[in-house]
Amino acid sequence: MPQIDAAERPDVSTLSYEQARDELIEVVHHLEAGSTSLEDALALWERGEALAARCQAWLDGARERLDAARAGDGQPAGAPGGAG
Numbered sequence: 647m648p649q650i651d652a653a654e655r656p657d658v659s660t661l662s663y664e665q666a667r668d669e670l671i672e673v674v675h676h677l678e679a680g681s682t683s684l685e686d687a688l689a690l691w692e693r694g695e696a697l698a699a700r701c702q703a704w705l706d707g708a709r710e711r712l713d714a715a716r717a718g719d720g721q722p723a724g725a726p727g728g729a730g
Contacts, residue, residue: 658696658697662704663700666697666700666701667697669697670694670697670701673690673693673694673697674694677691677694
């Protein structure tokens with residue numbers, strides 16, 4: 647992962663699930679390589695934590711949407727006998 651100034655990185659809250667996941671994978675690989683200074687490693691770890699939280703928020707939102715879609719009769723919308 648090339649060193650990018652924190653100001654040049656997109657705000658985590660603007661990332662899609664896939665963007666956050668892909669960047670998180672890069673962060674983990676970079677940290678596992680162990681070729682960074684302690685300061686850079688801490689910055690990467692903090693970014694990774696924020697990215698992981700963003701991914702979890704997306705997954706939680708998806709779960710809520712699925713639960714809401716199934717709330718009517720236990721069937722997904724559009725399923726035979728379902729509410730869609």
